[in-house]
Amino acid sequence: TKADPAKGQQIVQQVCVACHGADGNSSAPINPNLAGQHPEYLFKQLKAFKENKLRKNPTMFGMTATLTEDDMRNVSAYLSQQKPKVLEGSKPDLQELGKKIYKVGNPATGLPACAACHGPKGGGMPAQFPRLGGQHAEYTITQLNAFRKGERANDPGETMRQIALKMTDKEIEAVSNYLVGL
Ligand code: HEM
Ligand code: HEM
Known part of the structure; x- marks a missing residue:
C-alpha cells in the first residue's frame, strides 16, 4: 500500500x-x-x-x-515532506575545521570526506544516506559517539563505525557544528 x-x-x-x-x-x-x-x-x-x-x-x-x-x-x-528550518551555524571557531572534515576528510588519518555520501550540501542521497545539514550539533555528536562505541550499528558493513573510529573528539565537535548551518 x-x-x-x-x-x-x-x-x-x-x-x-x-x-x-x-x-x-x-x-x-x-x-x-x-x-x-x-x-x-x-x-x-x-x-x-x-x-x-x-x-x-x-x-x-x-x-x-x-x-x-x-x-x-x-x-x-x-x-x-516537511520543510527543514534554516539554522545558523554555531561556534565560529570550529567552522573552518568542520568544513574541511566535511568536504575533504583528513588524508593523514584516512578519514573520508563526508560529502562523498552525504552530498555536497548535506542533503544526503536517497535512499541510504541521511541528510545531515540543519541538524543540531548535540544530536550529531551523540550519534558519532554512538557509532564509535559500537552502540549504534545499523548500516551494513558498519561504514559509519569505521568512519567515526577515525575521528578525534575535536573533529567530531567541529563537523557537527559546521553541519548546523549547512
Ligand atoms: C549516517 C555523519 C561520512 C554513510 C550518518 C549519521 C551521521 C553521519 C551523524 C547519522 C545521521 C542521523 O542520525 O540522522 C558522517 C560524517 C562523515 C560521514 C560526520 C564524515 C566524517 C560518511 C561516508 C559514508 C557514510 C563517507 C559512505 C561511505 C552513512 C550511512 C548512514 C550514515 C549509510 C546511515 C546509517 C544508518 O542507516 O544508520 N553519518 N558521515 N557516511 N552515514 Fe555518515
Ligand atoms: C530519534 C521519530 C517521538 C526523542 C528519532 C529518530 C526518528 C524518530 C526517526 C531517528 C532520527 C535520525 O536517525 O536522524 C519519532 C517519531 C515519534 C517520536 C515518529 C512519534 C511516534 C519522540 C518523543 C521523544 C523523542 C516523544 C521524546 C520524549 C527522540 C530522541 C532521539 C530520537 C532523544 C535520538 C535517539 C538517539 O540518540 O539515538 N525519533 N520520534 N522521540 N527521538 Fe523520536
Missing part, C-alpha cells in the same frame, strides 16, 4: 510533537530534526528502534512499540 502522509501527520502531532515538533523541526538540540529527511532512512531507523537491537534508545523504543509498519511508513512520508 502507498504511504498516507495525512495519517502520518496525525501521529506526529499527537505523539511525537513534544520532542520533534509538529512539522519535524525539533526545539531541543538532543532531539533530532526530522523534517526533509529521506523517508526510507526514517522508516529504517523507526524499525531499528522498535527491534531494540541495532539502535537502542529507551525513549524511541517506547515510542515505536505501538507503531505498525504502516504507521511508520505514513509518519516517514509526512516528515520527509
